[in-house]
Amino acid sequence: MSAKAKSAQLRLPGFDSAQATWQTEYTSHMRDDPPVHNRSGIEIKPLYTPDNWDSARYMEELGFPGAAPMTRGIYPSMHRGRTWTQRQLIGYGTPKDYNRRLRKLMDTGVTAVSLIPCNSVYRGYDADEVDTELLGTCGAVVNTVDDMLACLDQIPIDRVSTAMNDPLPFTLLAFVLGAAKRRNIPWTKITGTSNQSDYISHFVANHMFLRLSLPGNRRVLVDEVGFCQQHVPNWNPVSIVGQHMQQAGATPAQAMAFALCTAIQFTSDCIERGMQPRDFLPRFTFFFDISLSFFEEIAKFRAGRRIWGRIVRERFKVDFDRAFRFKFHSQTSGADLTRQQPLNNIARVAVQAMAGIFGGTQSLHTDAYDEVLTTPTEEPSRIAINTQNILRDEAHLTDVIDPLGGSYYVETLTNQMEEEIEAVVAQIDALGGMYRAVEAGAVQRMIGEGALAFQERIESGAQKVVGVNAYRIDESAHAGPASQRPESGSMEAYLESLQTYKSSRSRSRVQAALSDLQRACNTPEKNVFEQVVNAAVAGLTHGEICACLRRELGFGQPLIIV
């Protein structure tokens, strides 16, 4: 018998005999009791008691919200004080289409701007460089400062935060800064986050990047952090993404570990560039997936907070609470949604969202139930927001901070997830850190194996999925929602306006900015991102900036392992 069990028995007279009785009865009730494992591979027992977790470890493992070890939340008041930001990511059509939709959403209670750009933006092209069929179908087409001005028309960007999916080289931030300049708003008043700024997650997981080489990505990211620290101090320049990895097949523990290793990598890279972690770490944020594995996700977030705090204090020797606050945005997992009987997805999203809330998220995106059928349409998007409103305003989920803290199960699982995550971190450390592990394809291999293993569980029926391998109905009569595509007229008008924009610029000003950008790329002590901003302000387009970086810093292809 373990020392822990003895202490439970000592403090709780009768514990051992009651437990033995229960065990006997349990066994007689359970004819067949196959082992249960969560997605990270941890075996789940039928019952947890003080044998597994003892509140004598309270101060060491939990403490109080807002202080180390941060397990219970990063702020003293957590959701009782301020609930999460409702950050529905939207993006569609032309800048004007986007602005119309954004203003409508803000009327329904959305409290911050969010912007998903068109895939052409992710991939580093202007709208006139790609097939027109693909424009504006998954995000808004944004190629210039003028486009950003149209996107943010009548939005008080000095007062509301403007989080954007802003993949490297962060031209969307550059366009926001250009727009602010034109609207006479000082950059110090601009708040928000460059989401999707984590090039490593793009490189290994979803391959939504501009074909820039890995070393080129590394350079631009560090320069952006440095630039923001100096000129846009209230902007979060980095969002480290575990979400892409989990969506691509990593287990929850692996995804958390990969995000932490990426954060370690970025921190080390910024230190090497001469920055102080005390200054930039308070602006690091994270972004995670929330799967349907409810307790596992809650434990993942609680463990992640604890580990990040320890990494900052022990590896980087920064003992400053703002530097190790594990701020994260989370999104319900689209990979868990089904095309079959799609309204069932509303229930799935509600459970996923609850896991995010109990996990202490700072910001939440709930998926629309039709995401698996098409780019989300209007009513499903509204239901997704109302799911958050119901959970927050009707269900009393936010009355108590970390309400599952102290549960024998949740605390045990948090500790086990912590061990599992730490083991993966050690594996990546042994490979020389995240950058090297990605170069070697090690992370890609783990993600690939995870995707196959999970699919195998569904194929074999070990993992039931309602409507897919269980409780199926004949759905041949049900038509899904009609696809929504930008009006061809409005996209044509946009393309024409882009041509006009390009031909009406001052050629000498554009040329000078392009030369400055080239020079910065080839001068290690210069800041590349500063010149990206200058180029945007001078009138260069997204595609032109990306083409220049590819030329000067090298092409890059994803390394994929099947």
Place this chain on the structure above:
Amino acid sequence: MSVKDNAVPAKVLVTKIGLDGHDRGSRVVAAYLRDAGMEVIYTGPWQRIPAVVALTQEEDVDVVGISSLATDHLIVPKLVRALEEAGLAHVRVVVGGIVPDDEVATLQERGVSKVFHPGSSREEIVATVQRLAQEARRERPEI
């Protein structure tokens, strides 16, 4: 069916055209087809249509599988046309991923043999691709 057709396993190209890079689906499907004994040529995402046509020709592919999760399916008809123009009309093209219901018919009218939606089983995918590969072999002009 000739001896040759039985002896050579179906040859499938699994790829992505267009802008999207999400490849969980294509990786899993490629592994399924490989494990079912087919010869699978797998490429990373972002392929251009002429490159896919060239690879199809060089590798004597029977079925081209296009994975599309972010509206890239809208340019698949262009691929079908390009294959026809290259004298590869016998090659079957299938699409897997997120395709809205009202666009499935459009793809099929324009020469896509099959659209696999999320939740398709391994069994269904393997059997369909196998059958389409046999059809392609039968129609393939002698070189």
